[in-house]
Amino acid sequence: MNEPVVNESVQRMIPQRSQGSFRRLAGSWETLLIFIAVAIFFINVQASPYFLDPWNLSDATFNFTEKAMIAFAMALLIVSGEIDLSVASIIALASTAMGFALQLGADTPLLVLVGLGTGLLCGAFNGLLVASLGLPSIVVTIGTLSLFRGIAYIVLGDQAYSGYPDSFAFFGQGYVWWVITFEMVLFAVAALVFGLLLHRTGFGRAVYAIGNNPTAALFSGIRVPRVKFLLFLMTGVMAGVAAVCLTSRLGSTRPSIAFGWELEIVTMVVLGGVNILGGAGTIPGVVLAAIIMGMVTFGFGLLNVPGIVMSIFIGLLLILVIALPKVLAAAAARLK
C-alpha cells in the first residue's frame, strides 16, 4: 500500500511534460482528435446528402464558434489549475446590460462596449476573489454563476429585451466573404491570439508553470496571483465577446440565455486534451474539439436526432476520450 503514496507525490511535484512517454502521448492527442474529426466528417457525409452543402456547413459553425471563443480563454485558465463555471452567466449578465443600455438609447458601438465592459468587470470580480483572496475557483464561480445570472433575472424577470439596431446584427449574422461569417473570423483570430499567448510567450510558460506547481512557480519569480487575475479577466472579456455575438444573432435577451453553456465549454476544453487538474493542454487541441463537437451536433441534427441524445454522445465521448489513454497506459505498464 506504500507505493501509491510515492506515486501521488511524484505526480504532483514533477511536471508531467518532462516524462518522455507523456510527451509522446500529448503529441498523439491532437492526432487522435484529427482521426476522430475525419471519421465523424466521413460518417456525416455518408449519412446525409445535405452535409457537404457550403451554406449548411457555414450555418453549422454557429453552434460552436461562440462557445469556442470562451473555451480558448478557459483552456488557459484550466491549464493554470483554475476553472470558471460562471462564463454562461457572464453572457447572460452582459447581454442584459446591453439590453438595458439599448433601452437608454445606446447605439451599436456603445452596446458592444457595454457588453465587453460587463464581461471585463465580471472577470475582474472572479479574479479578485480567486487570485487576491485565494479562494477555490470552483466554489467561487459556482457562486458567481448564481449571482451573475441572478442579477439578470432581477433586472428582466420574465421579460425580454429586443429591438436591437440593424447595424448590431452584423456581429452574429454578418458574412465577411461568401460563406465566411464574422463569427468564424473571430473564432480564428481568438484561436490564433490565445494559441500564440499560450505557446509562444513567457506569459504562456508561466501559465504552464503555475498549473504544474504553483508554489515552485511563485518561488521562481512568477507573480502567480497577477497571472491568475489576468486569466480570469481574459475569460470574462471573451464571455463578453460571446455575449455580443449571441445577442446579435438571437436579436433578443432573456435571462435564460446561454443556459448550461459552462458545462459544454468545459467539456470542449477537456475533450481538447487539456488536463482538468492543470499543467497540460494545447490550443490546437481545443480548436479540434470545438470542430468535432460542432460536427457531431450538426450531423445528428441533419439526421433528426434530438439534442438530448447528442448530449449522451458528447458525455460518452468525454469519458471515453479521457479514460482511453489511462487504460492504454495501464495496459502498457502491465505488459512491461
Added chain:
Amino acid sequence: MSHSRDVLLGLAVIVLVGVVSLRFPGFAAPGSLAGVFNDSAILIILALGQMAVILTRCIDLSMASNLALVGMITAMINASFPAFPIAGLIVLAILIGGLLGGINGLLVWKAGIPPIVVTLGTLTIFRGLIFVLTDGQWVNAHEMSASYKAFPRAEFLSTPVLSWFAVLTIIGMAVFLTRAPAGRAMYAAGGNPNAAVYAGIDTGKTRALAFVIAGGLAGLSGYLWVSRYAVAYVDVAGGFELDVIAACVIGGISIAGGVGTVVGCVLGALFLGVIKNALPVVNISPFWQLAISGAAIIIAVILNARAEKRPGRLILERAVAAPVANVSRSSAAQRGADSA
C-alpha cells in the same frame, strides 16, 4: 472550530427567520417552520450525499440527473404496474441510484478520471437516458397510482413521511460519519490522502463508496421528488446539482476535502430553504432567489477560508507572504482527487 461555525450558521438561519417574521409574524410559527423543513427535505438528503463525496475531495455534478432518471424509472414502473408495492419501489430507487453512483465511483477509482470530468459526463448521459427511455413523454399525475403520490404526504406523528426521510438520513449520516470506520475514512481520505493510505485506508475504495452513498440518496430523492410533485419528465430538477453544492458550501463543507459536519450541511440546506420560502412571504420577487443564493455562496466561501487555516501550511505562510499559502490551498482544491 467548525462547531463554532455551525453555531454561527445556526444563528444566521434564526436571524433570517426572525427578520422575515418581523414582516410576517406567522412565518416563525411551528407549523410554518415544519413546512419549510418539509420543503427543504429533498435538498437536505441530497446535500448529505454530496457532503460524503466532497469530504473525500471529490465532487458529484450528476446528482440531479441521477434523481431525475431514477424518479422517471419509479414513475414508469408505477404507471405500468400500479400494484408494485411502494416500499419495494423505494428500495429499488435507492438500489438503482446507488448503481448509477457506483458507475461514477468506479470511473474515479479504477479509471483514475478526475471526478469533475466523470460526473460532468454522467450528468449529461443520465439525463439523456431519460429521453431515450421515454422518447420525451411525460408521466403525468393521473397515470400514477394514488398510493404512489400519497406516500410522501402521509403523516406519521403528525409529520409528513418526506420530513421523516430527511430526519432518518440526517441521523444515519451523522452516525456513519462520526462513528463508523468507513465514515471516518472519508474525512481521512479527503483531509490528507497520503496519511490516509499510511493509516491503511484505501482512498480509492472510500471515494467509490462515497459516490455510491450519494447515488443511493439521489435515487431515494428521485422517488420523493417525482411523487411529491406528481409529474416526471426529462428536465426534472434541472440545474439542482448546483443548489446541492451551494448548500454544502454554505454549510461549511470544505471543497478541499476532509472538513465539514452533518449539522453544518443541514443548516446550509435549511438556509437556502428558508430564503426560498421567505421571498414570497416578504413580497420579494422569486427572481431574486438565484442572486441571493449566489451571494450567500460567495460570503460562505470567504468565511470558510478564514476558518480553514491549517497548521500544516504554517511553514509556507511564514516563509512568504500570506497569499502563497492561499494559492497552494486553492490549487489543492482544484486538483481535487488525483490519487488513484
